[in-house]
Amino acid sequence: MTVNHPEERKSPTRKHTALPKAQILVEALPWLTRHHGKTVVIKFGGNAMVDEDLKAAFAQDVVFLRHAGLKPVVVHGGGPQISRALDRHGIVSEFKAGLRVTTEDAMDVVRMVLAGQVQRELVGLLNRHGPLAVGLTGEDAHTLTATKHQPEIDGELVDIGRVGQITDIDTGAIEALLADGRIPVVSSIARSQDDHHVYNVNADTAAAALAAALGAETLMVLTDVEGLYEDWPDSDEVISRLTASQLEKLLPELSSGMVPKMEGCLHAVRGGVNTARVIDGRVQHSILLEIFTDEGIGTMVVPDEQGES
DSSP: OOOOOHHHHTOTTOOOTTHHHHHHHHHHHHHHHHHTTOEEEEEEOGGGGTOHHHHHHHHHHHHHHHHTTOEEEEEEOOHHHHHHHHHHTTOOOOEETTEEOBOHHHHHHHHHHIIIIIHHHHHHHHGGGSSOEEEEETTGGGOEEEEEOOOEETTEEOOOBSBEEEEEEOOHHHHHHHHTTOEEEEESEEEESSSSOEEEOOHHHHHHHHHHHHTOSEEEEEESSSSOBSSTTTOOOBOOEEEHHHHHHHGGGSOTTTHHHHHHHHHHHHTTOSEEEEEETTSTTHHHHHHHSSSOOSEEEEOHHHHHO
């Protein structure tokens, strides 16, 4: 039998393989303290919505936030799934001003896919970790109310069908779920203010409006780019931080796909949200990297007064 010498057992050079994990947790401590008890609205979309590994990592991140003392609210669209379903029904997908043209027939498919497929899968992924997630649409408890949205293209208003512009938000159902320790998962469909139909609402816009209405600490928008580029396509340098006024000046220059995301960020911070972030959903655990590390990833938008301090 070999007996180690007492001094050998106490050697300061002994390798502690778990030490990096402890250092990571310590680095997260200031952020855990800062965000404890705060509401975080996360817009789920892009590749993170269709890649199995990314979906699983997203669910882990959201559940981690919940157990770390934050109050996550997930808002989702379902662009790729909707496009595939429309193809199966022989309905052509068309976009104008970065928004999906939604006919009456297309709206039936959108509603079915968002509430019956995407939401259920996401709720299921989250609930693998415990009885946490509850799904609802903007129709439920009058959470989202909208009227017809007509974007302006080349100086003219364009009819894009049953696409809604949010006019009212009732946060009661979501706040009740948060108070009960649940994770609300909200499909971006709204009840009509004017008739008995429903509207397809851009998920970026819905997430931003909910973040402002809930008084959220942070809005996080997952996308398929690294963030907002400084001078795209001539440069792939990502703008790490900008103020609301700086973003407003950039909006006319942005690609149509980025406009709803960045308009959402602008609306959120001007509506009282402390920070709005566009992050790369193609990176596993991007939510945790953004909130709980020194480096962070993506582009963060802050109110003007923060940028001036």
